[in-house]
Amino acid sequence: MLFQAGALLLAILGTYALKHLHVFGERDYRVAQGLVFNLTLPCAIMLSFATNRHDMRMLWIVLFGFFACAVPLFVVFVGSRGDERNYRAFQMLNASGLNLGAFCLPVVQTFMGASAGLPIIMLDIGNATVATAGSLTITRTLLHMDGSFRSLPLRLRLRNIARDFLGSISFDMYMLMLILMFAHVTIPQPIITLITPFANANAFCAMAMIGLMMEVPDSRKDRMELVRVIVWRAVFGVLIAIAAWFLLPFDMRIREIIVLGAFAPITIFSTKFTDSLTGNAKLAGFSLTVTAVLSLVVMTALHAALPGV
Template sequence: MIFQSGSLLLVIIGAYLLKHLHIFGDHDYHVLQGLVFNLTLPCAIMLSFATNKHDMKMLWIVLFGFFACAIPLFIVYVGSRGDERNYRAFQMLNASGLNLGAFCLPVVQTFMGPSAGLPIIMLDIGNATVATAGSLTITRTLLHMDGNFRSLPLVLRVRGILHDFFSSISFDMYMLMLIFVFAHVTIPQPIITLITPFANANAFCTMAMIGLMMEVPDSRKDRMELLKVICWRLVFACVIAVAAWFLLPFDERIREIMVLGSFAPITIFSTKFTDSLTGNAKLAGFSMTVTAVLSLILMTALHAALPVA
């Protein structure tokens, strides 16, 4: 298990070193972002649905994921009062939301096999309803950073929000697979065979993308704000993990997967939204990388410690 998590960490470090050897440029991570969000992650989502049984009771996990993402957003809004508006936005966007599909999915499947993917995806369906667009809308509205958005007609505002959601292929795939669950649709074997190589590449592409995004910010204020976000996330992760372990009506294996998911890092969407609202791309990328490394360490330790056969 240590070698499994170590191999993922080595991919992050290797990509970071290759960037500093000028084999990759500062913005080359955009290529891997495109591959992960539009190809490898959607294929991994489909493969997990196609190769695992669908228990309708797992819809409770979807609801749990929604509250696990939404509630911290409002807590940080209240708790960050007194800070500068840009840094409040940074805290709200980065202290809430779980990087489940792009990060936790490959990590948990590495630890526990392909069957561990479905609970993570169900958790991410609820999480993604907030993290993929809702957190941006809520943050810029509460902090009055919405510019001309509030002056637009209601129809245009709704259209813009819906575009934020459905322009994400990963989110669309989540919704499609959820419809398949309700409709009892089975994905044909030839399609499973075609998507398997892309799904298997998801872990490598995700870790390499994180390594290429990593860059240490120059400002001490930026580093202090990152420390605040890490503290927020650790508190929320512990609360979510305890709630998942003691409240969710599932066996110990699924509850362990939920606990591991609780310690997932900052989402890619949060880094994108941070950049668009505050213009601080360096802090956004470094924050995700730091929390990704911390998450990998914590998830490895929890997997070893939890009393699950």
């Protein structure tokens, strides 16, 4: 298990080193983003649905994921009062939401096998309803950072929000698999064979993307804000993990998977939204990398300690 975690960490640090050796450029992380969000992650989602039994009780995990993402957003809004508006936006966007599909899914599947992916995907369906677009809308509305968006007619605002959701291939794949689950439709074996190599590449591509995004911010204020976000996420992670372990009606294996998911790092969408609202791309990328490394350490320790099998 330590070698598995070390291999994932090596993928992050190795691509970061190659960037500083000028093998990759500063913006090359966008290539990795394109691969993960438009190819490897959708294939990993489909493969997990195709190769695991679908228990309708898993819908409780979807609901749990929604509240696990939405509640921290409003708690941080209240708790960050008194800080500068841009940094409040940074805290709200980065202290809430779980990086499940692009980070936790490959990590958990590395630790516990392909069958461990389905609970993470169900958790991410609920999480993604807020993290993929809702958190941006809520943050800029509560902090009065709407700009031109606020002046648009309601119809256009709703259309823009819908485009944010439906423009994500990963989110679309989640919804499609959920529909197939309700309809009891089985994915044909030739399709499973076709997507398997891409799904298997998701772990490396996701870690490489994080390594390519990493860059240390210069400002002391930026670093202090990151510390605040880490503290927020640690508190929320503990609370979400306790709730998952004691409240969810599943066996220990599934509850362990959800507990691991509670300590997932900052989402890719949060880094994108932070950049668009505050213009601080360096802080956004570094925050994702730091929380990804911390999450990998915590998830490895929890997997060794918890009694799930």
